[in-house]
Amino acid sequence: MSKEITPRAQDYAQWYNDLVLKGGLADYSAVRGCMVIKPYGFSLWENMRDALDKMFKDTGHVNAYFPLFIPKSFLSREAAHVEGFAKECAVVTHYRLKNDPNGNGVIVDPEAKLEEELIVRPTSETIIWNTYKDWIQSYRDLPILVNQWANVVRWEMRTRLFLRTAEFLWQEGHTAHATKEEAEAEAKKMLEVYAQFAEEYMALPVIKGVKTETERFAGAVDTYCIEALMQDGKALQAGTSHFLGQNFAKAFDVQFLNKENKQEYVWATSWGVSTRLVGALVMAHSDDDGLVLPPKIAPLQVVIVPIYKGDEQKAMIDAKAEEILTTLRKMGIRAQYDGSDNVRPGWKFAEYEMKGVPVRIVLGARDLANNQVEIARRDTKAKETISADGMYAYIEKLLEDIQNSIFNKAKAYRDEHITPVDTWDEFVKVLDEKGGFVFAHWDGTAETENEIKEKTKATIRCIPIDGSGVEEGSCILTGKPSKQRVLFARAY
Amino acid sequence: MSKEITPRAQDYAQWYNDLVLKGGLADYSAVRGCMVIKPYGFSLWENMRDALDKMFKDTGHVNAYFPLFIPKSFLSREAAHVEGFAKECAVVTHYRLKNDPNGNGVIVDPEAKLEEELIVRPTSETIIWNTYKDWIQSYRDLPILVNQWANVVRWEMRTRLFLRTAEFLWQEGHTAHATKEEAEAEAKKMLEVYAQFAEEYMALPVIKGVKTETERFAGAVDTYCIEALMQDGKALQAGTSHFLGQNFAKAFDVQFLNKENKQEYVWATSWGVSTRLVGALVMAHSDDDGLVLPPKIAPLQVVIVPIYKGDEQKAMIDAKAEEILTTLRKMGIRAQYDGSDNVRPGWKFAEYEMKGVPVRIVLGARDLANNQVEIARRDTKAKETISADGMYAYIEKLLEDIQNSIFNKAKAYRDEHITPVDTWDEFVKVLDEKGGFVFAHWDGTAETENEIKEKTKATIRCIPIDGSGVEEGSCILTGKPSKQRVLFARAY
Known part of the structure; x- marks a missing residue:
């Protein structure tokens, strides 16, 4: 095996950290509580993001971008909101460094103090509703169905890779509506989108529900959520969608002329999922050999590993692998050939198991001679040697099977629990x-x-x-x- | 006309601002120097980003994500780098707010002062090279070809929408190489990618060059750039690619065991383009009636506007428009039908000219009867009435013509200047x-x-x-x- 993973039964938390670090998803950074999302982990997030983004656009939403900074006074406008976020926010107080005249290197320039402190957004309701004030005059300007992909910061004291980090990536939808009914319907619709995404793409069964008042988002009237179950029996909130009532419209005085020609406060929702979902994915499906990733979002769906002796065999296998690779890629399958010669096949097997690549094709000299390939699935470790002629249809179906099988396994576990x-x-x-x-x-x-x-x-x-x-x-x-x-x- | 634009000849700066604001690209925000990128502007940026991202991936790069914050001491490690960025950076000094015991509302909690101040990244060389230190041991770990899409902050004193904002969106490539030659080749390769993107997608002719020492990036050995010309005769730097030598490797002690089994400092490049390109696009092609957008990246490529009297005509035209829309979308063309009934066709014409939609189809009752449509191009305002049967091939070719024609016009102007x-x-x-x-x-x-x-x-x-x-x-x-x-x- 390439790298040791702590067994899940022995130390679940360490098992999780091993998977994230050794699976190449993320690294700790030099900044307390902030992580580096490594290329393999980021590719996974990109696949999740792209699928979600398409679902948002298919339901009529558009993307926009709002400032990273929120004036301190904005946070305070909505009482519950500031109460919820004031205790854990990064505050920008100055806008310049200078060389210390006393020779202590570079210091903050005390003369460059901001008149009003800026908060690095923990969420963007306030800056967005302050903007919507300018965008909304009449019912004809509604609804506004906007989403933003962004980084946010919450100064958490105890952090864990992906699950709870000071900075994280997410999307936040912020919609504005003419009626309460429409806003409530939107909040519920987006909950359905999240549930569908979690189940169809992440193979993660979720329960749709509403939060109690205690657990509600700071500033919401109702918080809807999807809840998933991890393999240690702990739950994880995988996404939330909030009906905000008129709370933010009142805090930022956003009124519109309704069809009856009367001024009315605008109705709002907000909804978000974050890189936390990557942590959920890891915890829900993986095993003691590494990650188990659902094919639909796996960065790499198929890996081809050669087994050969000598350059002549290698050349033949290289050629066949390239042919297979080309066909798989034409089918839209994310595939790679690992022809590197500095590690043994067994090391590669362990490495791609660690990384959760759903399907492995092994190509040996005898396989070539017999016009066959060995195909292994990551989730159950089952292997089969099949005729090379039927391999493409087989792989296409296998990827679907794995996707379903991972979901069914997680669902059986969840239902039993x-x-x-x-x-x-x-x-x-x-x-x-x-x-x-x-x-x-x-x-x-x-x-x-x-x-x-x-x-x-x-x-x-x-x-x-x-x-x-x-x-x-x-x-x-x-x-x-x-x-x-x-x-x-x-x-x- | 829907909205007044200041003529370019009268006040170029105001003309530009009018286009950005009234064209729906961006808005000022409540935070000094930060803008809101509106859905239409963001869609334009998404199209640019997606095209660039594909070019990066096609040249072997992968995306990752590094922390927003940079410890103050990191900036200081590279002398020229800190000199370049210290004067304009946002500094996080505290991590909590609290209620003022003296009743002055929410204040920064003085007890929540950070031990070391954090800088909101103005660029990420330092935090990334501090990470690369852990990723690189031997020549087998090289090259690292990583890109990041992110927001960055530079506390500019004079800001202008898109062209110079305190926060902006960009991509920053950061690559690590075993040899000087390879790093130099990478820096030049990415300059070619930028030039190709600018010319093929943005229809923006650029000159490829190298900066003088005075204009070089803070910490670079060589800065390559693409320079474009705006319609007021001023130049605009549209992208830069830096050969960083071993400067950052030395500052963060990143060495590797080379093939000769000797320790050597790693060679580096970095390269970036930003939302500033949106400003360049606006300034390079637009006219007194609004934006002129190249079809390849225009959020909307074709708009269909109906002209009718009464509900019966409207119903017939609606049906035909839906048919056209379906066909155009199947062809991969971004098209929309504006069947709204609260404004006149003339208002719509002006509105879509303002927004720079490359092609307008007008559908009237007589057109329907004669099996014809009127097609207008935004760039030259030329109109033609053609048989409905040939319209799809015509539009496909027209979009290409417009793309080329916008480029040729900008190039002729640039070459004359x-x-x-x-x-x-x-x-x-x-x-x-x-x-x-x-x-x-x-x-x-x-x-x-x-x-x-x-x-x-x-x-x-x-x-x-x-x-x-x-x-x-x-x-x-x-x-x-x-x-x-x-x-x-x-x-x-």
Whole structure:
């Protein structure tokens, strides 16, 4: 094996870090909490981004770009919003360095102090709604369906590669509507887009739900979310879509003349997913040999590895590999041939398993002679030797199979880990011994929610929006009446 | 006309601003020097970015992402580099806000001061070379051919939409090589990529050259550039590619074991183009009626406008328009139908001229009856009524014609505005009365270059790399001997 990975059962957190670092996805950087996304990891993110971007455009959205900086006073305009973000933001106070006259090298020039501090955006509602004020006069200017791909900064104290970093990449949609109904429909529509993306591209089964007040986005009326389950039984919020009501329109005085010729505040949504999804992907599917990536977004879908003795065999195999490569690429398959001669085939096998390349083709001299190839799939490690004539149709189907199979495996695990419980003892036992989502009644108060969190570290991930769990019952902690089970879990 | 544009001849700067603002490309923002790139402008940038990104990938480059923040001490490692960027950088000093106990709202928390200030990246050589240190051990790790699409910040005092903004979007390539020759070849190769992109996609003729020492990138050994000419006779640097020698490798101690088993410092390049190119595009081609956009990158290539009386005609035209739209889109043409009923056709004509949509199809009831359409091109305003049967082939060819024609027009203007001069009086006269590039001898010293700049505001844009102007002569200012004419111009 090329590089050692800590077994998942031994130390899940270290297993995850090993995968990210040794799989070539990301590196730590010299800046606290910020990571370097390496080419292989960035290519994965590009594939995710491109798929999402197309889905946004297909649903009528356009991209735009707003400033990185937010004047400090803007953050304060929406009370809940500033409360949510003030504690973890990067603040720009000066705009120049100079040589220290006392010889201490380069220092901040005290004369270059900004009149008003600028915050590096943790999210862009405020700067965007300040802009929308100029764009919206009448109902004819609505809806505005804008998305932005950008970097944002939240000064998290405890960071983990991809899952929680001070700077991360994301998209943030910010839409403006003439009616409450339309804005609510948009927030729900984008939740569907996220769920579809997670399941179809990332092979990641998700539960669609709405957050409790405690877990809501700072400034939202309702936060919808998709929740996924990792292989250690912890949940991960994979995307959120917020119905913002008129909160930001009021904070930035954005009114429009409606069809009845009356001034009204504009209705808003915002929604986002981030590079955190890469972390979710790694945790949901990988194993002790490395990454397992869904073919639809894998940077490399097929790798060809030669096995040969001597230059003559090598030349023949090189030629055949080039032919296969050309055909695969014409089919739109992302393929590569690793003809490097400084490492053994076994090292290459381990390396591409580590990197989660879905399909490996092995080409040996005997294969060539027999007009056959050996094809291995990464997810199950199953190998098959097939006739070279049928290989292209086989590979096309295999990539689809792998995509489905990864999803089904994750879904089976997730479904097994939704446990309805009715007593406090059961609740604690399931959390501690089995993990996953615990489906239980709750009395609807923030007090109870907080008490449960303090006692067990479990939070309410969401109230499912598909109507499941709607029934009379009593709160697992307080015994007070409840009309709806909610999903609890320990979470990333 | 929908919106008034200041005529170019009356006030060039205001004409430019009107185009950017009223053409829907960008807006001013609440943050000094930062702009909002509006959806139409961003779509233009996306088309440019996608074309460039493909060219980078076709030449073997991969994308990655590095932190937004650069520790202050990193900037100082390369002497020329810090000298170049210290005077205009945004400095993060704190990581938290809090409520002022004295009731002054939200203030910076003095207890959340960073140990070391962070600079918002003005360019990423330092943070990237600090990372490359971990990626490079032996010649087998080379070359590294990485590009990054990112936002950067330079605290410019005088800003102009797209041309000079405090925050801008760009790409920055950062490559690492085992030999000087390979790094120099890479820097030149990327200059060719930029030139090809500018000419083929932006229809912007450029001169390829090398900068003088005075105009070189802070930290580079050689800066190659492409220089374009705007319609007011001022030059604009449209892209740069730097051969960095071993400067950054030495500053960050990045050495590798070469094939001779000796430690050696790594050789580097960096290269970038930015949203500034959007400004160049606007200035190079547009006219008093609005933007003129090259079809290859225009957000919208064809717009269909109906002319009708009454609902019956409208319904027939709507149906035909949808049919045309479907066909055009299948051909890969970006097309839209404007069937809105709240403005007149004349208003729409003006609006799409303003936005620089290359081709307009007008569909009237009589056209439908006669199986014909009226097709107008934006660049020359020529109109033609043709049979509907031949329209698709006609439009396909027309888009190509427009692309070429815009380029040829800009090239003719540029070529007319390269004036060889041999005396100081001529030099000043051409600069003042004709503008454009002045091709003159220079004695090769920074003193003379600076004196010419002080006297005339003209700078040396570049020394052409195609060998033109290589001849014996004498400096227009000092009369000292010179072996090479160089291109002077006033510039953006």
